[in-house]
Amino acid sequence: MNITIIGVGNMGSAIARGLVKSGAIKASQLTCTDLDTKLLNRIQSFNSEINISQNNTEAITNADVVILAVKPWKVESTLSALKYKLNFNKQVLVSIAAGVTFNEISKYVSKEHIDEEENSPVLFRVIPNTAIEVMQSMTFIASHNADKTQEDVIVGLFDKLGNAMLIEEDQMTAGTALASCGIAYALRYIRAAMEGGIELGFYPDQSKEIVIETIQGALDLLRENKSNPETEIDKVTTPGGITIRGLNEMEMNGFSAAVIKGLRESK
Structure with a gap:
């Protein structure tokens, strides 16, 4: 060819x-x-x-x-x-x-x-x-x-x-928002997590490595287990634990809503 x-x-x-x-x-x-x-x-x-x-x-x-x-x-x-x-x-x-x-x-x-x-x-x-x-x-x-x-x-x-x-063809604009623009949104989360890691006391290179490996682990869990995100989240969140407190704080600050709104604006 x-x-x-x-x-x-x-x-x-x-x-x-x-x-x-x-x-x-x-x-x-x-x-x-x-x-x-x-x-x-x-x-x-x-x-x-x-x-x-x-x-x-x-x-x-x-x-x-x-x-x-x-x-x-x-x-x-x-x-x-x-x-x-x-x-x-x-x-x-x-x-x-x-x-x-x-x-x-x-x-x-x-x-x-x-x-x-x-x-x-x-x-x-x-x-x-x-x-x-x-x-x-x-x-x-x-x-x-x-x-x-x-x-x-x-x-x-x-x-x-x-x-x-x-x-x-009529799905192309939605696909562009979710994957083409979406890669920038994923990278923005990674940047924010890296900055948070630095605030927690890690050096920039360490924080970058930790966040990238964590993201890769999350992706592999979804692929290997053929599960949905909420199933894997439930495995990490224990009653009264630190993970659920962090998730709740993100949601109260509009994390999921901001992602969805961003995707809609990109369409």
């Missing part, structure tokens, strides 16, 4: 590195394009077998999957320049541009003179989060005009970079 990634900024380059590091494809099967030569050189310094180009039209010629990783405001101009080169009889188009809908993408790739033998555009919208850089992204995928085999291929690719979930 040959893949072309158009745009190798933070997210595009993270996807490129992840696909190669995970073994999803060989480096020689990947082509990356960008107008910024520094970004292209950075990709090649990661793996010299990755093909690089500043010509999008040439770069997608032999691609089976075209991943569009440009900023949302560049989607229209980029796709309009490629619409007569894209061949949806053999190619699928994957967009990671947040907020750009299937209707908009379809309009950008529509051709004035339609070849009756050409299939309707096979499109995917993909919303990863920044943990894709370490192959731990919670990635949401929606499809348009794709069959089961094509869906399995795209989900399989992004499963190599963490955990991929196929959802409906």
Whole structure:
């Protein structure tokens, strides 16, 4: 399978590195394009077998999957320049541009003179989060005009970079809030806990290590035990104990409500 990634900024380059590091494809099967030569050189310094180009039209010629990783405001101009080169009889188009809908993408790739033998555009919208850089992204995928085999291929690719979930397009904004924005919210809790640890008497590096390991332990408990958070919380909270006092203090200060409100505002 040959893949072309158009745009190798933070997210595009993270996807490129992840696909190669995970073994999803060989480096020689990947082509990356960008107008910024520094970004292209950075990709090649990661793996010299990755093909690089500043010509999008040439770069997608032999691609089976075209991943569009440009900023949302560049989607229209980029796709309009490629619409007569894209061949949806053999190619699928994957967009990671947040907020750009299937209707908009379809309009950008529509051709004035339609070849009756050409299939309707096979499109995917993909919303990863920044943990894709370490192959731990919670990635949401929606499809348009794709069959089961094509869906399995795209989900399989992004499963190599963490955990991929196929959802409906109208769930994408909620998914963005919960996972893409959510990673920042999780990090904000970690920062607050680290600051609390320093106040309790630990050095910053010690506090960071303690909090990270504690978070990892909580995640592993949920995964390994296939339990819900409240079940694991109940194991720690004893009547009159210090944990329940701390939890009650957090709730009285609006901890859970603040998280839920933040997610709603992010949608």
